[in-house]
Amino acid sequence: MDIQEYFSLVINDYTLRTITLGTAILGGVTGMLGSFAVLRKQSLLGDAISHAALPGIAIAFLITGSKDTNTLLIGALISGLIGTFWIRGIVTKTHLKSDTALGLILSLFFGFGMLLLTFIEKQPNANQAGLDKYLFGQAATLVESDVWLMATVTGLCLLVLLFFWKEFKLFLFDADYAKTLGFNTKFIDILITSFIVLAIVLGLQTVGVVLMSAMLLAPAAAARQWTNSLSTMVFLAAVFGAVSGVLGTAISASQNNLSTGPVIVIVASVFVVFSFIFSPSRGLLFRQIRFIANRRDLELQKTLAFMYHIAETHDNISHPHTIKILNNFQGYTRKTLQKLVDKGYVTLDGTMWSLTEKGFETAANLYNQQAIKDE
């Protein structure tokens, strides 16, 4: 299936269109909100919330006996919120660190949820099958109304973001300071957290409890590598998330229905790996290149400085010296000498070298942080 064919299928086929739209919107909103979670150093929060949602799904089913997505997601929302506020409570009221609280709530709720799921499985009720799809998600079950719901929440989230942008930024950077300026930090905190919970719950059907936190973190972590501006980061994270959704759906649809959720998560992770390596300012590759370049520059400077100290002792700075002198000096190699000649700092004459006017001046200014590479 080529790309054109796939595109026409996305437009014409109801299921594929719904899934593509749904995963794109989901990726966008989780990427956006994930930026906030990452910047607050609450990366684990998403994981805890999604796992905490599981017992809610099971209990909602036990009470209503219905498999209707919205009913189950309301259950997920309630137990997700309960889990979140328990975490907050544990952190503020006890000595426990937040990672401990997150881990505790995560495993407690998830364990309880699994217990309920196995209990439901043993019930003599034909309606029970399929609850375990919330573990790893099943994008194929998305219907148009689900997409509408996602779009509404995303729109609402965008509006709130635009309204409270200044407050969010201040709160994320320096919450104590925000408090002294008279902002209700508790309100901002609850607002952000509630949206994160909402986004996670919406994604459970598609990506599932276990992998949901990757949707939150991966796009944000990738986006952080490319920019030093908060607004750009949030925007990029949304784009990365949405593209992961679309690409992941495409791959899973064209490869004999691989499970969509995991594929999306893998695509998002590819974004992360790529960003960590290739980002110009923070990426590993360019950092290594800069490191090597700097070391080379330093070697040149060291050699030049050594020559400068020799030349200094003569009235004529271009007085020739034998190359052998340099052998006492560790930074010297044939290559560095040739480079200095290329730069016009040094002239060579057989086995003798001499400093040029330009080389002398550059060396004299080396200690004034006048790096050679500035030339």
Place this chain on the structure above:
Amino acid sequence: MSEIKIQEKTSVSEHKMAVQVDDLTVAYNYKPVLWDIDLEIPEGVLMAIVGPNGAGKSTLIKAILGILKPIAGSVTIYGKPYDEQRKLVAYVPQKGSVDWDFPTTALDVVMMGTYGSLGWIKRPGLKEKKASLEALEKVGMLAFKNRQISQLSGGQQQRIFLARALVQDASIYFMDEPFQGVDATTEIAIINILKELRKAGKTVIVVHHDLQTVPEYFDWVTFLNVKKIATGPVKDIFNDDNLTKTYGINYKVSIQE
């Protein structure tokens, strides 16, 4: 009326009281960090709060600013509760209290100082930007306005924090260890700005660690070690006696009766 009464009560009656702390007690769990603090800070002083590690110096500032909830006691700013006087107060937190890898620029951080007077939702405009640029210039950081904050040195980060407080255009400035980890040039730059603030009639309260510079930099000092040991003019109370009381003996305050 009540304001006048407070003035009459104070020991330094020729001064208006900028900050008044009454019976302030703060505890983390069962361990009291501040015990029954009474403190009056007259208007226009440049005051150091000194004391050993864990003496509650930062806690005192945070409790005055309402960041921490005290168990007991009250704080007034020019005779009224802090909530009503917010706009008169600016705060410079410890440099290490935030993540400097946050994706934002120096100018952006300084602009945050204008958020308080803007209130909810309203965005900073030209006026706020101009004020922020002026503050950056005052601390000698104008050239770095678009620099990502993680690419600033420790001293430069401290100056950015100072500029953010200057933009608030307050009457009272609280600063938590502004000299920590800065080089000599920055220290001189900061102290000059503090002295300028005092000259303009502002009150400046600084958590300070370097005892040797207290007489040179400050005119008022508070010794603190869980309890308030002493407070007053540097020339009167900055002596061995108070230093020994603050640093020499390990004060153990128990809340058991």
